[in-house]
Amino acid sequence: MEPLDIKLESKESQESKQYILNINANQFNFTTEFYEHTRRLWQDEGIRKVYSQRHKFPLIDCTSYFLDRVENVMQDDYDPTVQDILHSRRRTIEIQKIEFDIRVPKKYGGGALTFWMFDVGGQPIERKKWIQVFDGIQSVLFLVSASCFDLKVREDGTTNRLQESIDVFRSVWHSRFLKNTGFIVFLNKQDILREKVVEQGKRIQHHFPEYNNYKLQPDDKVVDENEEYLRTRCFIREKFREVSRAVVSRQKRILTPGVAALEEEEVPRDCYCHFTTATDTNNVKLVFEDVHVMVIKWNLQQIGVNL
Numbered sequence: 001m002e003p004l005d006i007k008l009e010s011k012e013s014q015e016s017k018q019y020i021l022n023i024n025a026n027q028f029n030f031t032t033e034f035y036e037h038t039r040r041l042w043q044d045e046g047i048r049k050v051y052s053q054r055h056k057f058p059l060i061d062c063t064s065y066f067l068d069r070v071e072n073v074m075q076d077d078y079d080p081t082v083q084d085i086l087h088s089r090r091r092t093i094e095i096q097k098i099e100f101d102i103r104v105p106k107k108y109g110g111g112a113l114t115f116w117m118f119d120v121g122g123q124p125i126e127r128k129k130w131i132q133v134f135d136g137i138q139s140v141l142f143l144v145s146a147s148c149f150d151l152k153v154r155e156d157g158t159t160n161r162l163q164e165s166i167d168v169f170r171s172v173w174h175s176r177f178l179k180n181t182g183f184i185v186f187l188n189k190q191d192i193l194r195e196k197v198v199e200q201g202k203r204i205q206h207h208f209p210e211y212n213n214y215k216l217q218p219d220d221k222v223v224d225e226n227e228e229y230l231r232t233r234c235f236i237r238e239k240f241r242e243v244s245r246a247v248v249s250r251q252k253r254i255l256t257p258g259v260a261a262l263e264e265e266e267v268p269r270d271c272y273c274h275f276t277t278a279t280d281t282n283n284v285k286l287v288f289e290d291v292h293v294m295v296i297k298w299n300l301q302q303i304g305v306n307l
C-alpha cells in the first residue's frame with residue numbers, strides 16, 4: 001500500500017493487515033479468524049483503491065472472485081462449485097500427460113481415436129521442459145492470456161506480458177521439432193479483456209502504439225458488441241497471425257567443413273486462433289467442438305486420408 005501512497009480506511013483494518021502480514025505461509029491453517037480479517041480488509045476502501053491499481057503489481061486473476069465469496073469459502077461444509085474450481089489457480093509444475101478417447105464423427109470415418117495431451121507449465125522456469133514433449137507432437141494448443149496487455153512480466157518487472165507471449169509463441173512456432181505440427185492459439189481471458197477495455201476504459205495503444213493504425217475488418221464485427229473491444233481482440237490476434245505468416249529460412253547447418261548441409265526451408269502452415277473464456281463452460285464447449293474436428297482432420301491427413 002505504501003508504494004501506492006494509499007491508506008487503509010479504518011483502525012480495525014490496520015489490525016487485520018498486521019494479522020495477515022504475520023502469517024507464516026508455510027505453516028498455515030485457514031482459521032475462522034483469518035477469514036474474518038480477510039473479509040474486513042476486502043471491504044476497506046483503501047484496499048479497493050489498491051485493487052483498482054492492480055496492473056501495477058502481480059496479482060492473480062481470481063482474487064476478486066474468491067474475496068467476494070469469503071462468506072461461502074469459510075463455511076466448514078464448503079463444497080466448491082464447478083465455477084469455483086474453474087477459477088482456482090493451480091500452477092503446472094511438471095509435465096502432465098492426460099489420455100482420453102474421442103469419438104470420430106461418421107463423416108470422418110467413425111470409430112474412436114485415443115489422444116494424449118501434455119499439459120506444460122507456462123512460467124519461465126517450466127519452459128525449459130517443453131522440448132521433452134515436442135518430438136512426435138501432432139498439434140500444439142497454445143494458450144495466451146489476451147487480457148495482459150497492460151501488465152509486466154513478474155520475473156523482470158519491465159517486459160510487457162503480452163509481448164512476452166508473442167515472443168514465446170514465435171520461438172515455439174519456429175522450432176525445428178514442430179515444423180509439421182498444427183497450431184491452435186487460444187486468445188483466452190476474453191471476459192477480463194472486455195472488462196478492461198469497456199468497463200475500465202484501458203487502451204492497448206499505450207503499450208502497442210501500432211494499434212493506432214489498426215483497422216477492424218467488417219467480418220470481425222459482432223452485432224451489439226463494443227467496437228473498441230472487438231478491435232482490441234482482433235489486433236491481438238493479428239499479432240499472432242503475423243508471427244505465423246513470417247517464413248524464416250533456417251541457417252545452413254555445417255556438418256562437415258566445406259560440405260553444404262541441408263537447408264530446411266519452413267513450409268507455410270496454418271495457425272488457427274480462437275477467442276476463449278476458459279471459465280465459461282458454454283464457450284469452451286463450442287470451441288472444443290471446433291478443435292476436436294480440426295485435430296481429427298490433421299490426424300487423418302497424417303495417416304494419408306485426404307479430406
Ligand SMILES: Nc1nc2c(ncn2[C@@H]2O[C@H](COP(=O)(O)OP(=O)(O)OP(=O)(O)O)[C@@H](O)[C@H]2O)c(=O)[nH]1
Pocket residue numbers: 060061062086087088089090091092093120121122123143188189190191192276277278279280
Ligand atoms: N476470468 C477468467 N479467468 C481465467 C480464464 N482462464 C483462466 N483463468 C484463471 O486464471 C488462473 C490461472 O489458471 P491456471 O490453470 O493455473 O493457469 P495456467 O495457464 O495453467 O498456468 P501455469 O500452469 O502456471 O502455466 C485461474 O485462476 C483461472 O481461473 C478466463 O478465461 N477468464
Ligand SMILES: [Mg+2]
Pocket residue numbers: 090091092119120121122
Ligand atoms: Mg497449468
